[in-house]
Amino acid sequence: MPIAPRLERFLALNGIAFRELKTAPASGFDEVVTGSGLSSDRFIRASVLIDINGPLLVVHRYNTSIDPELVTRVTGRRLQPLTVRQAARLFPDCNPDFIPPVGACYDVPVLTDDDVPGRSKVVMACGADDVLLEMDRAALARAFAGSASGHVVSHGQSNSERKALTLEEVADQLQRLYRLPPMPALALRVLRITTDPGVSVRELAELIEFDPSMTAQVIRYARSSLFNYPGQINSVQEAVTRVLGFDRVAHIALGIASLRAFEVPRKGMLGMDEFWRHSLYCAFVCQRLAVSCGEDKALAYLCGLLHNFGLLLIGHLFPAEFEQLNQLREADPEVSMVSLERQVFGAGDRQQLLAVGHGAIGGILHRLWQLPAPVIKAAGMHQHPGYHGEHDQYVLMVQLANGLLKERRIGDEFNPDDLDALAIALGLENHDLDRLREEVEEVSADLDALARSLSS
Incomplete structure (x- = not known):
């Protein structure tokens, strides 16, 4: 330009x-x-x-x-x-x-x-x-x-004279200065049960059924036309064995339970309603990408589902700033979240702490919650184009999923991504992206309905 x-x-x-x-x-x-x-x-x-x-x-x-x-x-x-x-x-x-x-x-x-x-x-x-x-x-x-x-600038060290905080220092300061939400007890139990290879479907179903609201949400999920199951689903165990499978039920239950840690407004582009919609779409695309990329489908789904938790943490800890961020987002969706976050948090005591962006903040929370390493990395690095490093395939899948979803005006920003470069990095071709777009189109009504169901 x-x-x-x-x-x-x-x-x-x-x-x-x-x-x-x-x-x-x-x-x-x-x-x-x-x-x-x-x-x-x-x-x-x-x-x-x-x-x-x-x-x-x-x-x-x-x-x-x-x-x-x-x-x-x-x-x-x-x-x-x-x-x-x-x-x-x-x-x-x-x-x-x-x-x-x-x-x-x-x-x-x-x-x-x-x-x-x-x-x-x-x-x-x-x-x-x-x-x-x-x-x-x-x-x-x-x-x-x-x-x-x-003279209109603050006294004291300038940004260049002040040593930039490492992520470890950001994590330490966040935990020291603010009361970070612990993983809800039910989410923690779901997480533990999914990492135990000896756990049965019945034990998972019984754990979920302790919570009537989650039970209803999981059953609604299984009854969704996403899966076209012809029979009746009346219990979590039937949802697991007949339709969804152990991993998918565990991960959606983990997402539902984890979101209860945050108090965030429902409305707006960054509100909880749109958060659920974005997360479900991203999880779906990541799971489909994992099939083409030879990665773990269940883990890819979880990466997509949980990658944006940093936004929820910012909304939970800083409600006034989150409201301003939401308003700015609504005013101009084409501006990157990085720019808007710097505009809102660009001065004052939180400047260094939040300059790392909501992705890194989410990665810090996921590490505190002891989630799987690819989930931590996908959350922490999804705002960093060109990332190469540990678990980069999962980071790239989330980035590509978000880029594709921007075409449908789904997500927290609509500035374009280099989809070709992301596809090449994942070993994909243009026809693979076209197929993904078709698959998303086929299930969009069902994902929208599911998002409304889960956010209510």
Whole structure:
């Protein structure tokens, strides 16, 4: 994608020199900075705020966070971050998260942190997801002509000076600072029973039948037209022996029981209703992929079913932020979850803790709950395209399943994935993907009905 047209026109009319730096396409500015090979200290970024008097573009070094109180002190205004929808209206020729810090070309007033203008060279976003601009001090002065200046960033260590937390440190801090939900007792018993090769169908059925609600859900599942069983199903044991099989019943029971650990709203793209729908579709596709890839079908199903638990944990621990995340998601489904999560959790005490994304948070929870290693890895790495490592086949299956489901507007984000690359990595061809799409189409009504049933 080229430089944003309005920015390019402004720079040309004002004779402002710059150098283009090509980068690999990315889902967010942070990803470009990380992958550019340049020192992050060279970058500046734009934070767009708004109040009843209109928008304000605050320019600061990439490795700093603006302090709202300092902004208020400088401007006399109480400003809030723009929503994704507002940003799209103000900067219509820019990719989300790649807004240039040159506000004049969008008729947006600019406030620069006082550490920016004196820098010898800076690198910045230009509206495109695969191009950066570099300017020297003289060009920067012309680009920011007429803008206000003041000290608006927080004191203390910058992001570059602060050592990034490892996942182990994130896990330790999560457990120390917040009360993570333990695996519900019934889910724990189901998990234990599935790992015991000596357990019988009868013992599994009896365990589930201790819970009337779960019993009804499992029987409804078995009666679903997904399986086209011609006879009557009146008990969990019949559901296991005649229709579903031991593993499928155990895994759906584990999912039902585990979800009771979380208090999350039902409505919205990230609510519990859509969560169940997304999880069931993903589990179905992963199971079908496992057949083609020679992997364990039951384990693949469980990976798909449980891969997004990190979102539920965020919703459980941080309900206000989750509501904001849900609203942003509804406003613009095409923006990646990585970008939205950074927007919501991009400052304050939780910045480092939640910068790892909901996938890694879910992987941490699954490890705490002692779920199988492929399930932990699929949850933890499903937000990381190009992952290669332990249990990568299961991670790739979840990623490909999510990519295919985006075509049906199912999931928590609808930005496109490189389906061809994922298919090649799994040893699949285009006709395999077409067959999967047909299979999903055939069972979509049944999966939708099942999702409604299980979420009620």
